[in-house]
Amino acid sequence: MGESLTYAEAGVDISKANDLVNTIKKLAKGTPRSGVMGEIGGFGGLYSLNLANVSNPVLVSSTDGVGTKLKIAFMMDKHDTIGIDLVGMVVNDIAVQGARPLFFLDYLSMGHLDNKVAASVIKGIADGCTEAQCALIGGETAEMPGMYLDGEYDLAGFSVGLVDNAKIIDGSGIRNGHRLIGIASTGLHSNGFSLVRKICFEKCSYGVSTHIPEFGRTLGEELITPTRIYSQPLLNLVRDLPIHGLAHITGGGIDENIIRVIPDACKVVIEKSSWEIPPVFQFLQKAGSVSDHEMHRTFNNGIGMIAVVPEASTQDVLDRLSAMEEPAYLIGEICGRENSEPQVEWK
Template sequence: MGESITYADAGVDIDKANDLVGVIKTLAKSTPRSGVMGEIGGFGGLYSLNLSNCSNPVLVSSTDGVGTKLKIAFMMDRHDTIGIDLVAMCVNDIVVQGAKPLFFLDYLAMSNLDNTKAASIIEGIAKGCCEAQCSLIGGETAEMPGMYHDGEYDLSGFSVGIVDNAKIIDGSEIRNGHKLIGIASSGVHSNGFSLVRKICFDACQYKVDTHIPDLGKTLGEELITPTRIYCSTLLGLARDLPIHGIAHITGGGIDENIIRVIPNACKVKVESGSWDIPPVFSFLQKAGNVDEREMHRTFNNGLGMIVVVPEENAQEVMDRLSAMEEKAFLIGEITAREASEPQVEWV
C-alpha cells in the first residue's frame, strides 16, 4: 500500500478549524449574554429563559440565508457586513409578530477554510446580533472540498425569539380605516439580487468598482449596504402604542408581503409616490428597463417595514418614529374588500 492518506490530504484541516473556534468564542462573547449558559464549542447551545415578565410565553423562530447577495461580497472580496444581512433577514421576520429575539445560530460552509475570511463573516454576524440585542450561542463551520468555487461560501442561520401570547401581533385586530406607515429601508437589503446582477453585470457590464453618478458611489458600495435591523424600533413602538400588523418587505415586495398580515375581508390601498424612493431603485429600473409592476413585486423600493395602526394613532406613531430618527411615511389605508377583488390596490 502507498503512503497513509489523512483528512488534511482530502482538503479538511481540523487544526485550522479548531483555531477558528477560538476566534468565534471571542466574537460570541461580544453579543448580549443574558440567558446564555456555557460557551461556544459544545454540541448544542444552552439558553435559560427568564419568564418573569411573560405569563404565557410563545417561542417564535425564523431561518433564512442571504441569497445571491453573497456574489457581491465575493466580487468585492469584502465579507464584514454580509453577516449583518444574515441576522437581519431572520430577526426581522420574528419581530413583526412582536417577538424579542433571544439567540441566533449560523451555518457557514466553505470549500477550503479561510480563517481570515470566516472571522470577518462571523464578526458581521456578531455585530448584527448586538444590533438585534440577541445572543450568538453557536453555529456550524463546515469545510467541504469540491462543493464550492474557490473563494466562495454559503451562509444561513436561524433565530429564536419570545413573545407573550396576549401580545402577539398577528393582524387579527386590523380593521377598515387603519393606516399604513412605511419605515425606510437602507437600500436593496437582501432580496432581488438575481435581477440586480442580471441588470448590472450581464446587461450593463458594470463592475463592482464602477462609479455610478446617480448613486454618488461605486456600484459595489451601494449593493453591499447591509439590511436594516428593525428590532429596537418595532419593539419600542409595540410596547407603547397599538400596532395591529407589521409586514417585513422582502422578496415579493409590498404586494406579496402586506397581504400576509391583513384579514381576507380587507384590502390595502397603497398611495403611489407617498414615500421617498432611494436612487438605487430608479437606477435599476432605468438600467434594466424594468416594468413598474416588476419593480413592485421584486424589490422593497425603499420600505423595509410597513406597520398597520388605528387611524387615531397614526400621527403619534409617525411622531414616535421621527423621534427614533426613522424615516417614516403614511402610505395608505385598509378598506373593505369584495370577494372578487385583489387585496392590494395601487392608487
C-alpha cells in the same frame, strides 16, 4: 496498502477549524449574554429563559439566508457586513410578530476554510446580533472541498424569539380605516439580487468598482449596503402603541408581503407618491427597463417594514419613529374588499 492519507490532504483541516472556533468564542462574548449558559464549542447552545414578566410564553423561530447578495461580497472581497444581512433577514421576521429575539445560530460552509474570511463574516453576524440585542450562542463552520468555487461560501442563520401569547401581533385586529406606515429601508436589503446582477453585470456590463453618479459612490458600495435590523425599533413601538399588523418587506415586495398579515375581507390601498423612491431602485428600473409591476413584486423600493395602525395613532407612531431616527411615511390605508378584488391596490 500504500501511503497513509490524512483528512487534511483530502481538503479538510481540523486544526485550522479549531483556531477559528477560538476566534468565534471571542466574537460571541461581545453579543448580549443574558440567559446564555456556557460558551461556544459545546454540542448545543444553552439558553436559560427568564419568564418573570411573561404570563403565557410563546417561542417564535425563523431561518433564512442572504441569497445571491453573497455574489456581491465575493466580487468585492468584502465580507464584514454580509453577516449583518443574515441577522436582519432572520430577526426581522421574528419582530413582526411582536417577539424579542433571544439567540442566534449560523451555518457557514466553505470549500476550503479561509479563517480570515470566516472571521470577517462571523464578526458581521456578531455585529448584527448586538444591534438586534440577541446572543450569538453557536453555529457550524463546515469545510466542504469540491462543493464551492474558490473564494465562495454559503451562509444561513436561525433565531428564536419570545413573546407573551396575549401580545402576539397576527393581524387579527386590523380593520377598515387603519393606516399603513412604511419604515424606510437602507436600500436593496437582501432581495432581488438575481435581477440586480443580470441588470448591472450582464445587461450594462458594469463592475462593482464602477462609479455611479446617482449613488455618489461605486456600484458595489451601494449593493453591499447591509439590511436594516428593525427588531429594537419595533419592540419600542409595540410596547407603548397600538400596532395591529407588521409586514417585513422582503422577496415579493410590498404586494406579496403585506397580504400575509391582513384579513381576507380587507385590501390595502398604497399611495405610490407618498415616499421618495431611493436612487438605487430608480437606477435599476431605468437600466433594466423593468415595469412598475415587476419592481413592486421584486424589490422593497425603499420600504423595508410596514406597520398597520389605527388612524388615531398614526401621528404618534410617526413621531416615535422619528424620535428613533427611523424615516417613516404614511403610505396607505386598509379598505373593504369585494371577493373579486385584488388585496393590493396602487394609486
